[in-house]
Amino acid sequence: MKKLALPDDILMQIDKPARYIGNEFNSVKKNPADVDIRFAMCFPDVYEVGMSHLGIAILYDMLNKREDTYCERVYSPWPDLHNLMKERNIPLFALESQNAIKDFDFIGMTLQYEMCYTNILQILDLAGVALESKDRENDDPIVVVGGPCATNPEPIADFVDIVYVGEGETSYGALLDLYKECRKSGFNRQEFLRKACHIPGIYVPCLYEVGYKESDGTLEYFRPLYDDVPAVIDRQVVTDMDSSSYPTKMLIPFVRAIQDRVVLEIQRGCIRGCRFCQAGMIYRPNREKSVDVLKAQAKELLASTGHEEISLSSLSSSDYHALGELMDFLIDDCLSEGVNVSLPSLRIDAFSLDVMSKVQDVRKSSITFAPEAGSQRMRNVINKGLTVEDIIGGATLAFKGGWNKVKFYFMLGLPTETDEDMKAIPQLANEVAAAYYETVPKDQRQGRCQITISTSFFVPKPFTPFQWAPMYEAGEYLRRAKVVNDEMKAQLNQKSLKYNWHHSDVTVLEGVFARGDRRLCPAILDAYKSGCFFDAWGEYFDFDKWLAAFEKNNISIDYYAYRQRELDELLPWDFINCHVTKEFLKREWNNAMAAKVTPNCKMACSGCGSAKIGSGVCHNAR
Amino acid sequence: MRARVKFAKTGIMRYVGHLDLMRFFQKAVKRSNLPIKYSEGFNPHQIMSFAAPLGVGLTSEGEYMDIDLKEKVDAAMALEVLNKNMVEGLEITGFKYLPDDAEKCMSAVTAASYIVTYKDLKDDACYIDNITDLKAKFFDEAHAINIVKKTKKGERELDLKPLIYRFNISIEDKVPVYDLLLSSGSTDNIKPELVVKAFHEFLGLPEFDDLSLDIKRVDMFTGEPDNFVSLGEIGDEH
Numbered sequence: 001m002k003k004l005a006l007p008d009d010i011l012m013q014i015d016k017p018a019r020y021i022g023n024e025f026n027s028v029k030k031n032p033a034d035v036d037i038r039f040a041m042c043f044p045d046v047y048e049v050g051m052s053h054l055g056i057a058i059l060y061d062m063l064n065k066r067e068d069t070y071c072e073r074v075y076s077p078w079p080d081l082h083n084l085m086k087e088r089n090i091p092l093f094a095l096e097s098q099n100a101i102k103d104f105d106f107i108g109m110t111l112q113y114e115m116c117y118t119n120i121l122q123i124l125d126l127a128g129v130a131l132e133s134k135d136r137e138n139d140d141p142i143v144v145v146g147g148p149c150a151t152n153p154e155p156i157a158d159f160v161d162i163v164y165v166g167e168g169e170t171s172y173g174a175l176l177d178l179y180k181e182c183r184k185s186g187f188n189r190q191e192f193l194r195k196a197c198h199i200p201g202i203y204v205p206c207l208y209e210v211g212y213k214e215s216d217g218t219l220e221y222f223r224p225l226y227d228d229v230p231a232v233i234d235r236q237v238v239t240d241m242d243s244s245s246y247p248t249k250m251l252i253p254f255v256r257a258i259q260d261r262v263v264l265e266i267q268r269g270c271i272r273g274c275r276f277c278q279a280g281m282i283y284r285p286n287r288e289k290s291v292d293v294l295k296a297q298a299k300e301l302l303a304s305t306g307h308e309e310i311s312l313s314s315l316s317s318s319d320y321h322a323l324g325e326l327m328d329f330l331i332d333d334c335l336s337e338g339v340n341v342s343l344p345s346l347r348i349d350a351f352s353l354d355v356m357s358k359v360q361d362v363r364k365s366s367i368t369f370a371p372e373a374g375s376q377r378m379r380n381v382i383n384k385g386l387t388v389e390d391i392i393g394g395a396t397l398a399f400k401g402g403w404n405k406v407k408f409y410f411m412l413g414l415p416t417e418t419d420e421d422m423k424a425i426p427q428l429a430n431e432v433a434a435a436y437y438e439t440v441p442k443d444q445r446q447g448r449c450q451i452t453i454s455t456s457f458f459v460p461k462p463f464t465p466f467q468w469a470p471m472y473e474a475g476e477y478l479r480r481a482k483v484v485n486d487e488m489k490a491q492l493n494q495k496s497l498k499y500n501w502h503h504s505d506v507t508v509l510e511g512v513f514a515r516g517d518r519r520l521c522p523a524i525l526d527a528y529k530s531g532c533f534f535d536a537w538g539e540y541f542d543f544d545k546w547l548a549a550f551e552k553n554n555i556s557i558d559y560y561a562y563r564q565r566e567l568d569e570l571l572p573w574d575f576i577n578c579h580v581t582k583e584f585l586k587r588e589w590n591n592a593m594a595a596k597v598t599p600n601c602k603m604a605c606s607g608c609g610s611a612k613i614g615s616g617v618c619h620n621a622r
Numbered sequence: 623m624r625a626r627v628k629f630a631k632t633g634i635m636r637y638v639g640h641l642d643l644m645r646f647f648q649k650a651v652k653r654s655n656l657p658i659k660y661s662e663g664f665n666p667h668q669i670m671s672f673a674a675p676l677g678v679g680l681t682s683e684g685e686y687m688d689i690d691l692k693e694k695v696d697a698a699m700a701l702e703v704l705n706k707n708m709v710e711g712l713e714i715t716g717f718k719y720l721p722d723d724a725e726k727c728m729s730a731v732t733a734a735s736y737i738v739t740y741k742d743l744k745d746d747a748c749y750i751d752n753i754t755d756l757k758a759k760f761f762d763e764a765h766a767i768n769i770v771k772k773t774k775k776g777e778r779e780l781d782l783k784p785l786i787y788r789f790n791i792s793i794e795d796k797v798p799v800y801d802l803l804l805s806s807g808s809t810d811n812i813k814p815e816l817v818v819k820a821f822h823e824f825l826g827l828p829e830f831d832d833l834s835l836d837i838k839r840v841d842m843f844t845g846e847p848d849n850f851v852s853l854g855e856i857g858d859e860h
Contacts, residue, residue, distance in 0.1 A: 002634055002710055008741065012679050012833050017637040023709050025646070252649055254642040306649030306707070308667075338652075338660045338668070361664040 005093035005100075006081075014080045018254040019047035022095035025252040026304065028064045028071070032097055035070040036180050039063055040094050040101040040141070042074040042109045044119035045536065050075040051251065052259035054313060055110060055147065059168045061247035069176060072096040074107075076119045077126065079534065085126055092126035102128045105179065107141045111149035114513035115506065115536035117156055120145070121528040124159065131525060132158050133206055138189045142179070151235065151282055152462040152573040155516035155524060157205035161193060164201055165576055166236025167268075169244050171201045197229050201236035203576070204229075210518055210572075217559060219517065219570040235282065235578045239615040241268060241289045246297060249304035261309035261342060262301045266294055266326070270315035271601035271617055273608075274372070275383045275592050276414065278461035279315055281585075282578050284608060285616030286601055291322040295329050302339060310334060311342040318347035319602070327355050335359065345370065348394030353401050363446065366405030367398045373414060374424030380595040381416055383588075388428065395432045399439040404449040406432055412480040412501075413458040415469040415592060422480055426488035426497060429453050433493035453488070454500045455481060457507040461514050462573040463580060465588030468565040471511045477504035505543040506535070511561040517572035520560075523553040581609035625697075626688050626727060627704065628716030628854045632681045635711030640675035647687060650707040656700060659690040673727040673842050673853060674734065674806055677813075679833070683715075684735075684841035686727045686853045694719065697859040718857035727853055730844040733787060734806040736814045737838045739799045745834055746827045748797050753825075760824045761789045769820045782820060785812045787847055803850075806842065 043050030063071035072094035146164035269286035346352035611618035669690035788803035
């Protein structure tokens with residue numbers, strides 16, 4: 001029988017012990033003695049969240065295809081187990097072998113959101129690995145991070161040995177080959193890192209030095225310490241999605257994951273160019289998979305997992321060129337086999353409503369709009385090409401089809417936002433409610449229509465046209481939410497409207513990290529030492545501890561979050577080449593200030609710079 | 623037609639709860655390509671039901687699930703293909719077709735047998751030399767075993783004696799091993815911990831901890847006390 005890392009008495013007192021036993025169907029079993037490289041692949045959040053992540057599934061499959069490598073999984077132990085592991089000195093272990101990850105060659109972590117930064121430290125701490133790169137010894141694991149937040153890795157630069165910038169499919173092979181080569185004779189950690197920095201997309205923070213201006217504290221220089229170290233890191237991009245590594249089977253967790261279904265990635269990148277959206281910029285160019293590849297992958301994944309639900313993953317599924325054909329295939333081939341098709345958020349039109357009516361119970365389901373801003377002016381500023389006519393027209397069609405629930409997603413705190421823009425949010429919702437009462441005769445109504453408005457607070461992200469934008473203080477966000485709430489109560493159809501908004505403290509912190517620099521590292525370390533982790537979970541988020549850590553380290557929230565950055569300021573992430581040029585971002589910032597819309601990539605090329613990649617939408621006929 | 627699948631849940635699978643196990647089996651049946659029946663509606667689900675749920679931490683040699691199939695498949699083949707879709711700690715040990723009038727396993731269960739011992743070989747109970755004699759006083763010679771059972775609604779008095787159909791003790795390497803046959807099912811579901819706890823109280827041992835016991839369910843039965851039939855004995859392979 002498999003030996004577990006945790007003793008029975010611990011497993012019997014913690015919540016959901018099956019998070020920690022491994023043994024999932026389709027998990028990879030190898031004999032550690034048969035491999036050269038042991039890789040702990042970690043999602044620094046709780047099991048159910050991490051197990052739902054497609055990127056990890058792709059890399060786990062890809063790395064395990066190598067005979068010389070055993071890639072195993074690690075997730076953040078929930079606080080109940082965290083405390084017991086600390087109390088009893090149980091080192092953090094990988095799920096498959098249950099072996100301590102301190103003895104592994106690599107600990108890889110994905111940075112999906114800024115609020116996981118303290119969980120990175122938790123993983124290292126529980127593993128028994130030095131928290132700071134400079135304190136690690138020759139044979140300690142190499143700590144490598146990747147994921148979307150790796151496009152500005154500076155706030156965690158002190159904690160990691162390597163940052164993998166970009167899509168994991170391209171350079172991991174070279175990195176592992178190099179490691180194996182270096183291991184053959186007298187491994188020297190520094191030598192390995194120095195060699196690794198020459199692999200495309202590999203950033204080794206300790207090989208760079210940073211200086212700040214005395215006048216205003218902004219970045220003065222960022223440069224390699226040695227001549228051979230590259231000054232610019234090219235973000236890695238898959239050029240051919242069809243031939244790129246994709247798993248044919250996925251793990252079946254015992255504990256229900258957030259995504260308890262087959263997830264089929266239909267394309268990467270987005271043609272839309274919304275100015276607030278980091279994913280829409282860094283994953284450029286838009287690259288689609290061919291529909292035949294997707295059909296084959298869908299069939300194979302359903303057969304190998306036994307999942308009874310399949311959903312599509314992409315940034316904007318309505319833009320996929322063969323969505324109709326793909327949906328027909330899924331509906332014809334899957335529904336009859338007892339497999340549900342769950343729809344991604346689609347643009348609401350006759351086509352999507354027809355598809356929805358085939359796969360959902362109209363009376364129970366809702367339609368979703370994400371206009372992100374209430375007024376047309378504001379939508380032009382953010383380049384969200386959705387008009388009132390689109391929304392009212394789509395909603396009217398849906399009401400005729402029997403739907404009576406609508407969900408709306410908006411952002412508050414966008415650049416140039418005025419009170420009028422905020423008030424336009426409930427006004428738009430009111431118009432949609434009015435359209436319901438006009439469209440559906442009284443005797444056919446199932447009670448009132450239900451319109452739910454949700455707002456989140458905008459956080460400016462690197463490599464977006466809004467990367468220079470100021471944020472607001474927490475209280476100002478709440479004032480904006482109140483403007484929306486008050487205006488909602490003034491609407492004729494207010495009884496059909498419901499409004500939800502988020503907390504604002506965590507937004508400010510997210511903003512600090514998103515555009516932070518290396519000076520944040522000691523503050524994050526202090527926050528962790530004072531007990532901060534699982535910051536993405538409301539019940540564990542403690543803003544006061546963060547404020548104390550900032551104060552101790554002279555970190556000004558004002559500097560990182562609230563100030564307007566100058567367009568010519570050297571930004572901490574400027575050394576990364578995301579293919580979208582700074583010139584384009586500046587042009588888009590100016591277009592935003594002029595409320596000028598930029599066409600999407602299928603309509604016209606706006607010269608963002610990603611055409612250099614040589615694939616995707618940039619090279620398709622328009 | 624309805625098939626009854628018997629399986630064992632052992633080793634590290636003891637830490638997987640009942641709901642998670644049900645979801646595992648839905649996917650395993652789907653992967654096996656057995657012609658399982660689905661319910662109607664927008665969210666069709668497999669017609670599948672389980673006998674009495676097994677608590678987290680317990681192992682079992684005798685678990686059951688009933689599935690409805692659209693057509694008959696070879697029972698040996700079904701058993702084999704299901705086993706290919708199991709993980710370490712789950713094993714399919716039987717596959718039989720039920721007669722038309724057979725009761726579903728969920729409602730059919732009236733009793734379950736258990737082997738119970740102590741995880742800690744130094745448990746207080748291991749030091750009572752005449753434990754088998756005391757057991758005779760506690761159980762065989764008693765007219766009633768009155769306990770207070772805590773329920774969601776509060777506490778109620780209960781006489782365990784008529785709900786315990788077998789209570790034997792053997793000593794293996796100085797550690798008592800209980801062999802129990804207890805009332806089970808929707809009414810008067812008696813957990814083995816409850817019985818051992820009552821015995822501990824009779825022995826005058828200090829505080830009892832449910833987690834000190836290593837419990838294995840051996841089998842589940844239907845019928846009346848004088849004529850129990852294992853759920854796995856009903857039906858045949860054809």
